[in-house]
Amino acid sequence: xxxxxxxxxxxxxxxxxxxxxxxxxxxxxxxxxxxxxxxxxxxxxxxxxxxxxxxxxxxxxxxxxxxxxxxxxxxxxxxxxxxxxxxxxxxxxxxxxxxxxxxxxxxxxxxxxxxxxxxxxxxxxxxxxxxxxxxxxxxxxxxxxxxxxxxxxxxxxxxxxxxxxxxxxxxxxxxxxxxxxxxxxxxxxxxxxxxxxxxxxxxxxxxxxxxxxxxxxxxxxxxxxxxxxxxxxxxxxxxxxxxxxxxxxxxxxxxxxxxxxxxxxxxxxxxxxxxxxxxxxxxxxxxxxxxx
Amino acid sequence: xxxxxxxxxxxxxxxxxxxxxxxxxxxxxxxxxxxxxxxxxxxxxxxxxxxxxxxxxxxxxxxxxxxxxxxxxxxxxxxxxxxxxxxxxxxxxxxxxxxxxxxxxxxxxxxxxxxxx
Numbered sequence: 001x002x003x004x005x006x007x008x009x010x011x012x013x014x015x016x017x018x019x020x021x022x023x024x025x026x027x028x029x030x031x032x033x034x035x036x037x038x039x040x041x042x043x044x045x046x047x048x049x050x051x052x053x054x055x056x057x058x059x060x061x062x063x064x065x066x067x068x069x070x071x072x073x074x075x076x077x078x079x080x081x082x083x084x085x086x087x088x089x090x091x092x093x094x095x096x097x098x099x100x101x102x103x104x105x106x107x108x109x110x111x112x113x114x115x116x117x118x119x120x121x122x123x124x125x126x127x128x129x130x131x132x133x134x135x136x137x138x139x140x141x142x143x144x145x146x147x148x149x150x151x152x153x154x155x156x157x158x159x160x161x162x163x164x165x166x167x168x169x170x171x172x173x174x175x176x177x178x179x180x181x182x183x184x185x186x187x188x189x190x191x192x193x194x195x196x197x198x199x200x201x202x203x204x205x206x207x208x209x210x211x212x213x214x215x216x217x218x219x220x221x222x223x224x225x226x227x228x229x230x231x232x233x234x235x236x237x238x239x240x241x242x243x244x245x246x247x248x249x250x251x252x253x254x255x256x257x258x259x260x261x262x263x264x265x266x267x268x269x270x271x272x273x274x275x276x277x278x279x280x281x282x283x284x285x286x287x288x289x290x291x292x
Numbered sequence: 293x294x295x296x297x298x299x300x301x302x303x304x305x306x307x308x309x310x311x312x313x314x315x316x317x318x319x320x321x322x323x324x325x326x327x328x329x330x331x332x333x334x335x336x337x338x339x340x341x342x343x344x345x346x347x348x349x350x351x352x353x354x355x356x357x358x359x360x361x362x363x364x365x366x367x368x369x370x371x372x373x374x375x376x377x378x379x380x381x382x383x384x385x386x387x388x389x390x391x392x393x394x395x396x397x398x399x400x401x402x403x404x405x406x407x408x409x
Contacts, residue, residue: 195381196377196381199377199380199381200377202377202397203376203377206397206398207397208397208401230384230385233384233389234377234380234381234383234384235380236389236395237372237375237379237380237383237384237389237390237395238375238377238380238395238397239372239373239374239375239395239396239397239398239401239402240395240397263391264391
């Protein structure tokens with residue numbers, strides 16, 4: 001008798017009762033409480049499971065040599081592609097990592113049941129098959145989690161990028177007057193972003209005065225002060241004037257206690273005075289109308 | 293290769309356009325030529341147009357500072373105009389804040405400021 005390939009029984013099970021496995025897989029998910037009927041319709045879940053199982057069978061058929069397999073192999077391309085889609089969908093709808101892993105692991109039960117039936121009472125064969133299925137499904141689940149985490153990291157990355165852009169708007173207040181309302185904390189990465197953004201805008205708008213408003217900056221330590229002064233110095237080198245406004249009494253005290261020397265950079269307590277000074281520099285005054 | 297960088301008289305100011313490919317020798321030679329020109333003519337200011345300059349190092353930074361120092365001794369103000377954002381960032385990162393020079397956005401701005409003096 002020809003030695004049977006290690007995956008023969010598993011493939012037989014998958015081929016003979018593909019639909020049944022999907023239904024039972026769904027059933028197990030319900031039992032484990034990880035089928036999110038609130039997020040996915042029955043048809044969607046069934047469809048996802050079908051695609052995954054199809055790709056999984058294809059992987060087993062082509063990607064298992066002897067008893068060895070590697071999910072990074074080309075042979076598992078399909079599964080990885082489907083998994084990426086499903087994970088993305090699930091991450092976006094707020095599925096937790098546990099739910100995601102349990103969802104894949106739930107595939108074991110229907111497979112085990114059918115293997116048991118197929119093995120009749122050949123326990124050593126059953127044991128061998130169960131072990132292989134376990135390894136396959138575990139690898140599948142681990143891989144799923146990895147993709148899941150990757151997806152999440154991408155989301156976090158994108159959000160951080162968006163926040164970085166959102167938090168450094170350079171606003172044109174008047175002809176040749178720019179303002180940069182700084183909010184939150186000013187770390188090195190943000191300071192760099194702010195500075196580049198600001199200098200570029202100075203160039204584009206030919207701005208003569210820039211008001212950096214730090215009303216929304218919670219704390220000013222030596223590091224933050226350093227970033228601010230460097231930005232101010234760069235602005236001056238470009239040929240524009242820089243005013244730092246929004247220095248609260250608290251911050252003024254801290255800055256003096258820390259021994260921060262602002263040098264020739266002008267500072268104002270409120271953006272209001274900074275604005276009227278800036279307008280004066282470019283040749284405007286704010287005037288009250290007669291009628292009032 | 294002397295004389296790549298041109299020195300032109302505009303109103304009572306000397307306009308110097310520094311090219312991107314200026315070498316260290318040329319910049320030192322420029323320093324020499326410029327000091328002579330300031331001394332010979334009645335010059336109120338020197339305008340260094342560095343808008344073509346894409347890369348700076350400490351050497352160029354120091355020469356600019358020295359040019360400003362020389363002009364000051366010869367009773368002329370130095371304006372650096374058209375500095376690119378990347379150049380400004382680099383100079384600041386090198387710790388060269390150049391407090392002795394005056395800066396302006398463009399040639400027009402520098403000339404306007406010189407007229408006020």
